[in-house]
Amino acid sequence: MRGPAGAPDGSVRPDTPALVDSFGRIATDLRVSLTDRCNLRCTYCMPAEGLDWLAGPDVLTTAELLRLLDVAVTRLGVTDVRFTGGEPLLRKGLEELIEGTAALRPRARISMTTNGIGLARRAGRLRAAGLDRINVSLDTLDPRRFAEITRRDRLADVLAGLAAARAAGLAPVKVNAVLLRGINDDEAVPLLRFCLEHDYHLRFIEQMPLDPQHGWNRAEMITAAxxxxxxxxxxxxTPSHTPRGAAPAERWLVDGGPAEVGVIGSVTRPFCEACDRTRLTADGALRNCLFSQSETDLRGLLRGGASDEDLAGAWRATMWAKLAGHRINEAGFAQPIRPMSAIGG
Known part of the structure; x- marks a missing residue:
């Protein structure tokens, strides 16, 4: 049963504008999926033929996104905005959207997670528009393996994108890597050596059960350990001395530092108790957890004439109902209906 304010235990939400939940966590980090489309077909993310993409009218317009971002930043205390996908570089008017977000006050930190395809020619424009930093997905340094994992021969483009991002001042440039058993799990050391050499910040991420095929197998996952x-x-x-806070990565000094490597153990070392994230899908669905089984339709409210305070109220109620954790390690866990490519990273 849920109480009047939607909390799992029936408790009443405190009178605060912040995105607090019933466990005392406050969401200040907004993940915004700009599209469910992608120009890669990573084996752990989607089938070779792709998926049924959202229809154009279902996707939030730039004006609608900026209105929701304004509500999040000016009314709800969001301080960090990360644009994701699918692949966010496929979103038309991306620079305009970033520029509009950067104009909001108080000014939020703006980042983006991308596969890097096309980044080489746009990194400078993205930085000029207001993008502060970037994460680029890179699971292998071997062209053959890259083509096997992504079903596309585009490794050179990703490497060029990384270099362009660094040159444009999108610092720190972070690299996200997923190790797959029997495919690239021998590349942990080469990937770290590469990132140390180029001054990229490497983050290894445990593979999560978010594939549309529902083929995730715990035994095949390379764990944080x-x-x-x-x-x-x-x-x-050696453990980093920098406070972790709500960051998903456990950070380790490499050979005494100052270089670090991060490991995000979402499955085996979950960090739910410190989670500060709220999520918006490309079609305007609000999610209080990556693995949530429910959503709030902000697009319907927007297009139905809701006021900014109506939108803020719906957002607060959704976050108040957030569960204690994702429950991956509990019996009866069920994957969300949407895959990662439709939720946003």
């Missing part, structure tokens, strides 16, 4: 064991064979790792 395994990643650290592989890295420990070549580097001396």
């Amino acid at each position: 395994e990643i650290l064991d592989r890295l420990g064979a070549a580097f001396e790792l």
Whole structure:
């Protein structure tokens, strides 16, 4: 049963404009999916033929997105906005959207997660528009493996995008890597050496059950402990002294620092108790957790004439109802209906 304000235990939401939940967490980090489309077909993310993409009219317009972002930043206390996809570089008017977000006050930190295809020719424009930093997905340094994992021969484009992002001042440039058993799990050390050489910040991420095929197998997942064991064979790792806060990555100094490597153990070392995220899909669905089984239709409210305070109220109620954790490690866990490409990273 849910109480009047939607909390799992029936408790009443405090009178605060912030996006607080019934466990005392406050969401200040907004993940915004700009499209469910992608120009890669990573094996752990979607089938070779792709998926049924959202129809154009279902996707929020730039004006609608900016209105929701204005509500989030000026009324709800959001301080960090990350644009994701699908692949956000496929979104028309991306620079305009970033520029509009950067104009909001108080000014939020703006970042983006991308596969890097096309980034080389746009990094400078994105930085000029107001993008502060960027994460680029890169699971392998081997062209053959890259084509096997992504079903596209585009490794050179990704590497060029990384270099362009660094040159444009999108610092720190972060690299997100997923290790797949029997495919690229021998590349933990080479990937870290590469990132150290180029001054990129590497983050390894455990593979999560968010594929549309529902083919995720816990036994095939490379765990955080395994990643650290592989890295420990070549580097001396010591815990970072920097407070973790709500950051998803556990950070480790490499050979005494100052360089670091991060490991995001979403499955085996969950960080739900400190989660500060709220999520908006490309079609305007609000989610209080990556693995949520429910959503709030902000697009319907927007197009139905809702006021900014109506939107803020719906947002607050959704976050108040957030569960304690994602429950991946509990019996009866069910994947969300939407895959990662439709939710946003």
